[in-house]
Amino acid sequence: MSHEITVQSDLGKDLAGTFTALTPDDERDTPQIARDFEALMRDGYVVIENLLDHAVLAHIRAGCAEVLDNHKTGRNNFEGLKTQRVYTAIAKTRVLDDLATHPRILGLMDRLFAPNFLLSAAQILNVLPGEDAQLLHTDDGFYKIPRPRQALGAASIWALDDFTPENGATRLIQGSHLWGADRIGQEEETSPAVMPAGSVIFFLGTLWHGAGQNQTARARLAITCQYCDAYMRQQENFMLGIPKETVKQLSPELQSLIGYSIHPPFMGCVDGVHPLRSLQEV
16 A cells, blocks of 8 residues: 655554554443543542452462462562562463453553553562562653653553552552652652452553552562553563564554554554564564
């Protein structure tokens, strides 16, 4: 397929022939998602309870357990010296796939960013007993664009165990997504994201937050899927981290999210063509 380029705005169109951009389905555009988005933009986060039933939770926990078996804890106190953190988890298990592409989450992303937004990180987090509270931070602070500004990333944290104040539920500072660079989040301003297993919290990359201290005798298991706008660099290099044979097993939606997609006119190309073509060579 050929496209005639006559004005600058033509470069913002989907110029692909065979591999055109995916179109979101109706599940990603509902009144409930619209209400979630209102809360997200007001508070900087939204908690959506009980999205996963007991059977699904059991399946995900079992898949995580296989990956976590004998997995080392973090290398520093930010990763968590008593936290098992599995990076690029999509390369290691399929139990994250439906969480990364869940319509309630992608429906919020559709409202935040332009099409072709990306998955930036996909990790399993197992916070062990005795873990200290994490440093308060913002997830897209490494994008050095002055605040206040719109978020360039967003994150979901899926609770596979109940999140309680005692076991280190993520601490959040409501409204801090609107702050300028002159204000730093303080511990006394935080509130824990208390939610039952099977729930998810979704928050903007400009929100001040951090994992809490696990004061219990049991681990707290979670999965985080983080996203970024299409023209920002991903935290995890999925193109190198996920073998092509594994990528071929993924849904078209997830393939697009990890980087097998084009942001118009040609961001993400491989030797001048759509990256999906590289899978045909495997």
